[in-house]
Amino acid sequence: MKLLTKTTLYYITVSLFIFFIGGIGIYQLVKRLENRKVIEELTDQMHRFAFDLKRIKSDMQQVTLITGGLIQLEHVHEIKQPKIQFADTLIFDNIRNRFAPFKRLTFYIEVQGLLYKTSIYKSLIESNYLIEQVALIVTIIVIVFLLAVYFLYRYFFGRIWADFFLTIHKIQHFDLASPVKLDFPESMIIEFNELNQVLKKMIDRISSDFQGLKEFSGNLTHEVQTPLAVIKSKADLLIQDPDINENQITLAGEISRETIRISKLIKALSFFTKLDHNQFPDKQTIELDKIIRSKLEVFEDFMQAKALKVNLKIISHPKISMNPELADILFTNLIKNAVRHNIPSGSIDIELEQKSFTIKNTGKNIDIDPEQLFERFSKASKNSESLGIGLSIAKKICNFYGFNILYGQKEGYHTISINFNS
Amino acid sequence: MKILLVEDEKGLSASIQSYLKMSGHICELAADYQSATEKINLYKYDCALIDINLPDGSGLDLIKKLKADNETTGVIIISARDTIDDRIKGLDLGADDYLVKPFDLAELNARIKSLFRRISFSGSNIIEVGELSIYPDEFKVKLGDELFDLTKKEYNLLMFFVSNANRVLAKETIAEHLWGDNIDMADSYDFVYAHIKNLRKKLQEKGLHDYIQTIYGIGYKFQTI
Numbered sequence A: 001m002k003l004l005t006k007t008t009l010y011y012i013t014v015s016l017f018i019f020f021i022g023g024i025g026i027y028q029l030v031k032r033l034e035n036r037k038v039i040e041e042l043t044d045q046m047h048r049f050a051f052d053l054k055r056i057k058s059d060m061q062q063v064t065l066i067t068g069g070l071i072q073l074e075h076v077h078e079i080k081q082p083k084i085q086f087a088d089t090l091i092f093d094n095i096r097n098r099f100a101p102f103k104r105l106t107f108y109i110e111v112q113g114l115l116y117k118t119s120i121y122k123s124l125i126e127s128n129y130l131i132e133q134v135a136l137i138v139t140i141i142v143i144v145f146l147l148a149v150y151f152l153y154r155y156f157f158g159r160i161w162a163d164f165f166l167t168i169h170k171i172q173h174f175d176l177a178s179p180v181k182l183d184f185p186e187s188m189i190i191e192f193n194e195l196n197q198v199l200k201k202m203i204d205r206i207s208s209d210f211q212g213l214k215e216f217s218g219n220l221t222h223e224v225q226t227p228l229a230v231i232k233s234k235a236d237l238l239i240q241d242p243d244i245n246e247n248q249i250t251l252a253g254e255i256s257r258e259t260i261r262i263s264k265l266i267k268a269l270s271f272f273t274k275l276d277h278n279q280f281p282d283k284q285t286i287e288l289d290k291i292i293r294s295k296l297e298v299f300e301d302f303m304q305a306k307a308l309k310v311n312l313k314i315i316s317h318p319k320i321s322m323n324p325e326l327a328d329i330l331f332t333n334l335i336k337n338a339v340r341h342n343i344p345s346g347s348i349d350i351e352l353e354q355k356s357f358t359i360k361n362t363g364k365n366i367d368i369d370p371e372q373l374f375e376r377f378s379k380a381s382k383n384s385e386s387l388g389i390g391l392s393i394a395k396k397i398c399n400f401y402g403f404n405i406l407y408g409q410k411e412g413y414h415t416i417s418i419n420f421n422s
Numbered sequence B: 001m002k003i004l005l006v007e008d009e010k011g012l013s014a015s016i017q018s019y020l021k022m023s024g025h026i027c028e029l030a031a032d033y034q035s036a037t038e039k040i041n042l043y044k045y046d047c048a049l050i051d052i053n054l055p056d057g058s059g060l061d062l063i064k065k066l067k068a069d070n071e072t073t074g075v076i077i078i079s080a081r082d083t084i085d086d087r088i089k090g091l092d093l094g095a096d097d098y099l100v101k102p103f104d105l106a107e108l109n110a111r112i113k114s115l116f117r118r119i120s121f122s123g124s125n126i127i128e129v130g131e132l133s134i135y136p137d138e139f140k141v142k143l144g145d146e147l148f149d150l151t152k153k154e155y156n157l158l159m160f161f162v163s164n165a166n167r168v169l170a171k172e173t174i175a176e177h178l179w180g181d182n183i184d185m186a187d188s189y190d191f192v193y194a195h196i197k198n199l200r201k202k203l204q205e206k207g208l209h210d211y212i213q214t215i216y217g218i219g220y221k222f223q224t225i
Helices: A003-055 A060-066 A125-172 A190-240 A246-276 A288-298 A300-305 A324-340 A390-401 B010-022 B033-042 B059-069 B084-092 B105-120 B152-163 B171-179 B188-205
Strands: A071-075 A085-093 A098-111 A114-123 A284-287 A309-314 A319-322 A347-352 A356-362 A404-410 A413-419 B002-006 B026-030 B047-051 B074-079 B097-100 B127-129 B132-135 B140-143 B168-170 B212-215 B219-222
Touching: A003 A098, A003 A114, A003 A125, A098 A125, A125 A190, A190 A246, A190 B010, A190 B105, A190 B168, A246 A390, A246 B168, A246 B171, A284 A288, A284 A324, A288 A300, A288 A309, A288 A324, A288 A347, A300 B188, A319 A324, A324 A347, A324 A356, A324 A390, A324 A413, A390 A404, A390 A413, B002 B010, B002 B033, B010 B026, B010 B105, B026 B033, B033 B059, B047 B059, B047 B105, B059 B074, B059 B084, B074 B084, B074 B105, B084 B097, B097 B105, B105 B152, B105 B171, B132 B152, B152 B171, B152 B188, B152 B219, B168 B171, B171 B188, B171 B219, B188 B212
Parallel strands: A309 A347, B002 B026, B002 B047, B047 B074, B074 B097
Antiparallel strands: A071 A114, A085 A098, A098 A114, A284 A319, A347 A356, A356 A413, A404 A413, B127 B132, B132 B140, B168 B219, B212 B219
């Protein structure tokens, strides 16, 4: 859930709860006030009426007519408790032609020696109307307020958290390999400034480590090659020396060979670092069937010499967006691996589909965990010419592009498959 | 052939110079950008071997200058950098070839000869080795008037031997020349052996002298003297 959605929900829930309680309270309060007002008015009227009545000398029948039915007099012989009673009642309203709510005050009065039960009626229509109006206004205020809170909150939310979202955006688009430095603008909010400072410190540290490692591996690759070239050239010259004996020439040959091995090892290791540092950014659309065909051609001699049978099954022609150098290395390594570890008169089956590439070769059974096979310097055979990193390079390239690479071994067949779509 | 070698690493330039002298070339040294520029201004070279990273400048600028002054000078870059980008940059400036350090002196020698054949004698280029005549522009070998039938690999092998005649060639060097440096196949030495056996057989069938000597423990030598 987004920060905005979450906080808005909290705000609205809490506001609704408060307004619900508040609304009920206001309603009850207004109702009680109105009720008290009506009771006061009735009481007041009762006293005035009683006072007036005592001064009347005429027939009591006429009194009822004058008051228009809102005061009723009934001759009784005794007083029933309570002496003064308020009650809500419905009376049929002739004019409006419907029942209307009234409040009735009943009391006893003695006039000219006779006891009368007197009822004074007061219409509640107006006070009910008032209560309804108050309730309506309160409801409207609540809705307006909620809407205002909602929109104002969204507006202020955007303003307050803007720096925070800017920070997130900057981090998301930050690339260690790019020379652009990460810079956060000053924020009005202390916490965000603190966050930015911490992030900046962390990223600066990572950047400098990254740069250091990049330089180190760059130096290692290039600077070491020159002395290696010197050693190799001296060994080469030594081999040409007419006075050298058989034993010495073998030693010179070994020096030359091992020098090349160091050079290749360093290049392969620095390749891992380069891949880790995303130093192969440019991508092209690679037509896999073409690259596979050209790689098979490169290894043709070796396949012929081993009398390998190659079956190339191209089911579809996938085009993959990747760095051409990496594509070249990946397929060279896989095909080289299938040729190198093959048996005489064996076979290589290659299948290319829209989403996958599979290479299956005959070979000796190896006793090794499939996962270990992709690790650096793990060798199934004591083949000292192999550096033991061909497959780990292949795996690294696959990981780099999010491809899934799997190894399987069954009945003398070794299969490596790549799924481009994972 | 007159070659200018621009390389700041003294140990390497001395080795290259010795090897090229053995092959009958004249090789002049320049250890930095400054002295290389002076030499380019004063003399004309058939070929220049240039290291890109020089203490006082870039070898790439030297290539520009060389190609501007004299189009026919062949340029081979010798560099420790081997990314595709570096190669493209160098070749775009007009370099003819690119060798990555550490390289084999025999390979360098073969590249120089091949480059020289490409740029100096256009078309009418024949290499005589005993009774054999090699036509490098047509990838053909003749024995008198008769075409000497060789596979592509055998032809490449013969050319490599001829370019480094009377030199000991390690079998790795031959393998790398024939299949490139990323084919570090263990079996490649067996294939070198197989190809050499075939070439030898073909030479013997024609009643030719056995030029190819096996040097125990290291490789082969193409003996013409």
